[in-house]
Amino acid sequence: MQTGAVSEPTRVGRGLRWLDLGRSERAAWGRCQGSAATPYETVVAADRPGTTACSCPSRNRPCKHAAGLADLAADGQIAVVEEPDWVARIVGRRPFTDTATDPAGSGGRGDGPVDPDAAARRAEARREKVSGGLTELQLWLGDQVRTGLAGLPRAGYGHFDAIAARMVDAQAPAVAATLRALPADLVTADWPARALHALGGLHLLARAHQQLDDLPDELAATVRSRVGYPVSKDAVRNRPGVTDRWWALAAVDTVEYQLTTRRVWLRGLDTGRWALWLTVAPPGRDLDLSVRPGRTYACTAHFYPGSGQHRALIEPPLPDPDEPPASDRTTGEIVATRSWGGDDLATVGVQLADLLAADPWATRLPVVVAGVPVPPASGDAWRLRDLSGRTVPLVDGDGDPWPLVAQAGGQPLQVMGEYDGRRLLPLAVLPDAGGRRYSTVLHG
Known part of the structure; x- marks a missing residue:
C-alpha cells in the first residue's frame, strides 16, 4: 500500500510505458506515455475487456493502449486503488467504446444516464464472484487446521500468495491483503496465537458474507468493507456528516504490496x-497531503458506512497547507487553551471491547493513555505504565522511545497512539494541564 516525485513511466504491457496504473471493481485504468506530450488516458471495463476508452487519436478500437492495459489487468499486475476523478467521469459515460456495438470506433463519448438495472446486475455478479472465492478460502482454511499450524512459518510467502491471488481474482482485495500480511506475523514469538487469530477472523468473515442479507445494515456494510467492496465518494458524501473543528493529531505511513498508505488520525x-x-x-x-498532522480543520467529516467505522471523508473548507491557518484555528492556540485527559488501560480495554463488538475484524483503536514510559527488563520491550500501575508493551518504532522519556521527565504523558489489544504504537504527545505541548513522537 512510494512517496516523492513522480517516477519514470514503467515499461509493462506490450512494451508500453504506463503512469498511474490502478483498478477497481468497475475498471482498470492508466495513463500511457505515447508520442504526445500528454499521456493518453486509458480505461478498460473490468467485466467487459472489449469495452474501453482512450484519449489517443487511433481509429482502431480497442487501441493498443487498451489492449496492453487489459493484458496487465488479466495478469493481476495492477493494484486495487481508489478511482481518480478522471476515471470516474469516463466510467460514468454510457457506453464506453464497445467493439461489439461500436465497430467504427466512435469513441463512446455519450453522456447518457447510468442504467440502474445494469448496475444491479453487475453488483450481483460481483457478489457471486466474491462468494465463490470465499468458499474456496474456507476450504483452504480447513486444510490449514487439518494439517496443523506448526509448518506455517516454514511455508514461505508463496503459500499465502497463491490463495491471496485467488482472492484478487474473486474481487476480495481486502481479504488478499490480510493473507499477504500473515507471513510477517509468523516470525514473532507469539506467532501461533497471531496466526490462529487471523485465520479465525477470515473464517468468520467468510461465514458473515454467506449471511449478508440477514445482518443489520451497518454490520453488513462492515463485512463488505472487510472483504474489499468499494464505496464511492459520492455515496459517502450523501451520508450525514459531523461538523466540528478536527485536529489532525498524527500520521503513520505503511507500505503493503507496492502501495503506500497514510493514516492520519483526527479528533x-x-x-x-x-x-x-x-x-x-x-x-x-x-500521497494526498491535504490533511496534515498539527493542523486543525473547521469542516464536516462524512464517515464511511459500517459499524465501528473511523474512516471518513474530510470535506472543505480546509486551510491552505502552504499558508498559516486562521488565528482561531491555529494549533498553538488550541495547545495553549485545551488540555487532554488520558485514559487508563482498563478503560482502553473497555473501548477495545466495544469496537470489536461492532467490528470483529478491527485491528487498531485510537486511544489517549495517561502514562509513563518505562525501560525494558532483560531484553523485554519498552512499556507504558498507566496511573494504576498497569503496563502495555510499546511497538518498536524507528528506535527506542527516548523522545517519550525526555518529554515525560518521570511524569505522566497524554500519549496518543494505536492499540491492537496487545501493544501500543505511540504517535503523539498531547498537551496537558502541566503545560506540555503537542508533539509527534514516532512515525509522525
Whole structure:
C-alpha cells in the first residue's frame, strides 16, 4: 500500500510505458506515455475487456493502449486503488467504446444516464464472484487446521500468495491483503496465537458474507468493507456528516504490496469523536497531503458506512497547507487553551471491547493513555505504565522511545497512539494541564 516525485513511466504491457496504473471493481485504468506530450488516458471495463476508452487519436478500437492495459489487468499486475476523478467521469459515460456495438470506433463519448438495472446486475455478479472465492478460502482454511499450524512459518510467502491471488481474482482485495500480511506475523514469538487469530477472523468473515442479507445494515456494510467492496465518494458524501473543528493529531505511513498508505488520525475538539483520513498511492504517485498532522480543520467529516467505522471523508473548507491557518484555528492556540485527559488501560480495554463488538475484524483503536514510559527488563520491550500501575508493551518504532522519556521527565504523558489489544504504537504527545505541548513522537 512510494512517496516523492513522480517516477519514470514503467515499461509493462506490450512494451508500453504506463503512469498511474490502478483498478477497481468497475475498471482498470492508466495513463500511457505515447508520442504526445500528454499521456493518453486509458480505461478498460473490468467485466467487459472489449469495452474501453482512450484519449489517443487511433481509429482502431480497442487501441493498443487498451489492449496492453487489459493484458496487465488479466495478469493481476495492477493494484486495487481508489478511482481518480478522471476515471470516474469516463466510467460514468454510457457506453464506453464497445467493439461489439461500436465497430467504427466512435469513441463512446455519450453522456447518457447510468442504467440502474445494469448496475444491479453487475453488483450481483460481483457478489457471486466474491462468494465463490470465499468458499474456496474456507476450504483452504480447513486444510490449514487439518494439517496443523506448526509448518506455517516454514511455508514461505508463496503459500499465502497463491490463495491471496485467488482472492484478487474473486474481487476480495481486502481479504488478499490480510493473507499477504500473515507471513510477517509468523516470525514473532507469539506467532501461533497471531496466526490462529487471523485465520479465525477470515473464517468468520467468510461465514458473515454467506449471511449478508440477514445482518443489520451497518454490520453488513462492515463485512463488505472487510472483504474489499468499494464505496464511492459520492455515496459517502450523501451520508450525514459531523461538523466540528478536527485536529489532525498524527500520521503513520505503511507500505503493503507496492502501495503506500497514510493514516492520519483526527479528533473533534467539540465532539471528541475520532476520524481517520486514509490516502493510498500506487508506485509513481504522491500521497494526498491535504490533511496534515498539527493542523486543525473547521469542516464536516462524512464517515464511511459500517459499524465501528473511523474512516471518513474530510470535506472543505480546509486551510491552505502552504499558508498559516486562521488565528482561531491555529494549533498553538488550541495547545495553549485545551488540555487532554488520558485514559487508563482498563478503560482502553473497555473501548477495545466495544469496537470489536461492532467490528470483529478491527485491528487498531485510537486511544489517549495517561502514562509513563518505562525501560525494558532483560531484553523485554519498552512499556507504558498507566496511573494504576498497569503496563502495555510499546511497538518498536524507528528506535527506542527516548523522545517519550525526555518529554515525560518521570511524569505522566497524554500519549496518543494505536492499540491492537496487545501493544501500543505511540504517535503523539498531547498537551496537558502541566503545560506540555503537542508533539509527534514516532512515525509522525
